[in-house]
Amino acid sequence: MRKLDTLILKAFFGPFVLTTVVATFVLLIQYMLKYFDDFVGKNLGFDVFAELLTYFSLNMLQAALPLGVLVSSLMTFGNLGENFELTAIKSAGISLVRALRPIFFFVIILTFAAFQFMNHVVPAANLKAYSLLYDIKHKKPALDIKEGVFYNGIPDYSIKVKEKLSDNKTLKDVLIYDHTDGKGNNRVILADSSRMFMMYNDKYLKLELYDGNYYSEESKPREPVDQFYRTKFNRMDMVFNLSSFDLKRTKEELFQNNRQMKNISELTVDIDSLGRSIYTSKQGFITNARGFFSYHLKESELKVPNAPPAKEEVKADTTEQSVVEASMLSFLTQNPVQKKLAKDPEGAGMRLQAKLPSTELKVIKDDQDSTLTAIDADSLANGVVLGKPKLDTMSWEYLHSTLAKRKIDVLQTAKNQAQNVKVNLTSVVSRVKNLEKDHRRWIIEKWKKYSQAFACIVMFLIGAPLGAIIKKGGLGVPVIVSILFFLVFYIIGIICEKSAKEGVMDPVLAVWVADLALLPIGLFFLRQARIDARLFDTDFYNVWIDKLKTRFSKK
Incomplete structure (x- = not known):
């Protein structure tokens, strides 16, 4: 039995490593294409790209592990069935469940390791990856002066050239606006030609200007007209500091509050804090709103008992x-x-x-x-x-007029206070909605660490029995079937996660729906593999069709 277990593990381990690496690479390329425009023309260097790809590959590995388990288990038992090795194992009195046991134990250990990896390694990798990606997005493009277009990449200067020769160093008809004094275009440099050089490891740019003029306009105190100067030169050298083009790293502590950079214990604390904030916001509104309901008298309570009508006039007694x-x-x-x-x-x-x-x-x-x-x-x-x-x-007239004025004041005050309550309610509702949305996202991120690790077991229960039923090895049929099931798993997870973020589904249930939907399918395949069902043989379905035809023909 040990030799058999070793044989099956060796047959499983090689395809598992290969398929996991390939799946990680495919997912990484698909994810990095979203940020392709942020990398073009910035002269980042190989070391920056290598660092960024390494961090994001660790992030993609958590999604590639279930796919790797599915493909490798399907390939392993498909090869055993295709080479009749699985038939020989059953002939020796060893059941299929016993043959699955060594890989099943390995998958359980892999599930536990994947959980620890997602809980500790992935948050740290996300922190470094997204902070580096943020710095790359805000990095200036590399120096690229084009013909007929003003180049404003160098701070306080605007450069335009009419012609740029093929050596990328010689420039013709150079126009430079100097804005270092912050007073507009009062300093202009015109040159017939120029040569461009990079100095000190591309940290400085040197322009050698030839046959030109330097124009400047300066204001003089107590004089109504500005003084205009023109200086002719045969050669003038200008040196520009290119430190603004360097990749500046932002402190990683500024990104630590994101949910993707936290482990389960930190997410639990944040979830409790968000729940408390939601309760505090609702309770605070109720407490504050009570002060706006001081006027609640009915119209009948504002009338004087036994008083004559307000419109009745009292005649004056002239005695x-x-x-x-x-x-x-x-x-x-x-x-x-x-x-x-x-x-x-x-x-x-x-x-x-x-x-x-x-x-x-x-x-x-x-x-x-x-x-x-x-x-x-x-x-x-x-x-x-x-x-x-x-x-x-x-007098009754005074009482009626006073009560009428008081009634108007009460109604106006009530209207103003109702408007204040409405404004406060709108603000509180918006705040509570945002807090509840964040609360659901934090819950999803917490339970995804469990569900994605458990997906390795689910994918094994689908792949191994299905490979024993199909009895096809290689990369053809197993890869197609694996991609089909993985797409189903991925689409269900995305739809449920989006619904949970919008408050349509419970966040915990939404995270586990994909696993719970595919788990019965895996158990069904396991049962069919134990009884040697021929689910993918055409003869099996032809027999059923012939039986149905015979039954209907008798009727």
Whole structure:
């Protein structure tokens, strides 16, 4: 049995390494094509490309492992079946499940190693890969001065040449705008020709200008007109610093908050923090919104009981007694004695009656506005007339108008507060949606580390029995069948993951749907392989078709 186990493991290990490397390379090329435009014309060098590809290959390896297990297991047992070795094993009394056991144990160990790799190695590789990719995107393109086009790659200079010779060094009709002083195009250099050289490991650019003029315009203090200068030269050398073209590395700590750069323990902490933030945002809105609901009186509660209608007018009583009462009311509202009434109503009232007897009050009529005015005897003797009576705050008209104004104020205040609640609610809803979306993404990233590792077992359960049933080795049929199942696995995972990010599905369930969908298929193939079912033989289906024809012909 040990020899048999060794034989099967050797037959499996070689195709597994080969297919895993090929799958990683294919996935890497497909992924890097998205950033192809960011690499062109930047003169990055082989070492930068090698570093970037190494980091991203580690990232792609987590997706290539299940595919490698599927293809290699299908090839291994397909070769055993094609060479009748699997038949010899069964003839010796060894079941198919026993023949699968050594590779199955290897796949379990591989699954555990893949989980540790995704939990520790992949986050560190992603941190370095994406930080380097960010620096490459923000790197300036290499120096490339073209004919008839202004080149603004060098800071504070704009260069245009009419002709560039084939040696890439000689330039004709050179025009240079010098913006180092920050005052616009007040410094211009024209040259008939120029030669271009790189110095000190391409860190400096030297231009040797020949037969030209240097124009400058400078303002002078206390002079209304700027001074214009022209300097003719036979040769002038200009040296430009090209340090801005170097690849500047950003601190990796700035990218550590991304979910792809975290392991499971860090993702768990972030998931708890995001859940707490969601709860705090909702609870904070409810607490703050309570302060906006202070006005909740009904319209019926704003009316005075037993009050006459607001539109009903009260007719004025023109009797002498009413006029006297109105005059006394006017006097009370204008005389300082009113203040004493508030402190000592009884005593102040008595003093007022003693000081102002009703016989000393006279009434005159103002013909201009037909209103009544009250005067006392002393004021009449001195020619002083009291003002018009102030508003009676105890009248029904005043109460109706006050309540109407209060009702309008209450409604306007309620409207303003409702608008504030709406604005706050919109802001909170937007914040909660973003937090919930991040919360779902973090959950997906956490459980993907488990599901992708478990996919190795699922793919083995599909590939090994299927290879025993097909009995075809090599790279033809196994590769086609493996790609078919892997596409199904990949498409289901992408669709469910996208649905989970949008909140349509539960994030944990969405991550496991692809594994759960293919696991019954693998168990079905395993059962069919144990009973030597001929699922892919045409004779098997011809027999079924003949049986159906016979049954229908009898009817």
